[in-house]
Amino acid sequence: MRMNILISGASTGLGRGLALEYAARGRNLALCARRLELLEALRADIGRRFPGVRVAVRALDVNDHERVFTVFRELDAELGGLDRVIVNAGVGRGAPVGTGRFDANLVTVRTNFVAALAQCEAALELFRARQAGHLVTICSVAAIRGLPRYQTVYAATKAGLASLTEGIRADLWRTPIRVSAVFPGYIESEISSGASKRMFLVDTATGCRALRRAIDRERPRAFVPRWPWAPIAFLMRHVPLGLLVRAL
């Protein structure tokens, strides 16, 4: 039973939905994001609906790497030891490479990959010290292939994060520390708000229920929701690139 769970990017979307899922199951939560007022509102909501659940919150910009380490240590101490860390904070910004938006692509790389590395480092310092814990990274089905247009850099960061997660798992192979990469399909959130016409988009509550179940199984990799995303991921991996581009 993972009682004390840290979720980054918990102010909206998947992070917020996962916090509610775990609060409903009596787990204690450590929540961080830049918008502290949203975290405070979420804490108040959880306090009303699930009394007895402990919720610690911190304002955190994951691109402030030193603060990532400080906040993770503080939250670990405040809850009496983190059992699971969910590296969820991410951005969906980005533009085709070479179209003058290096700034947006750089923010995507820094937030989705470099800052995710900082969070993995901070989490594993805690987990290695006590030889226990479950590290979860929120990747994306976009990690499966190189993708065109605004998704090019986003997909690359998620592929990098998936590879990083597998490498960490390989490194911790003979230890009790568990490591999982989760690959969501389209789930309603601020990131996917411009994509409401996307096929197979599920609402936040449905998506987060499926995410929570997948995380709790603690498998190395999981596509969420499994149907239809596991078969779609298989197809994405194997179709010729031209066909994939036409389908997107």
Ligand SMILES: NC(=O)c1ccc[n+]([C@@H]2O[C@H](COP(=O)([O-])OP(=O)(O)OC[C@H]3O[C@@H](n4cnc5c(N)ncnc54)[C@H](OP(=O)(O)O)[C@@H]3O)[C@@H](O)[C@H]2O)c1
């Ligand atoms: N929704 C989908 O369909 C989908 C599919 C595949 C993967 N994902 C992944 O799921 C994760 C969550 O995304 P979402 O869909 O829930 O989108 P979202 O509603 O936009 O949530 C993103 C979260 O990340 C936080 N965040 C962004 N930049 C941050 C920073 N510099 N420091 C700290 N927190 C930061 C945001 O909080 P603040 O702005 O308050 O800091 C927010 O809580 C992302 O990693 C995304 O790539 C989503």
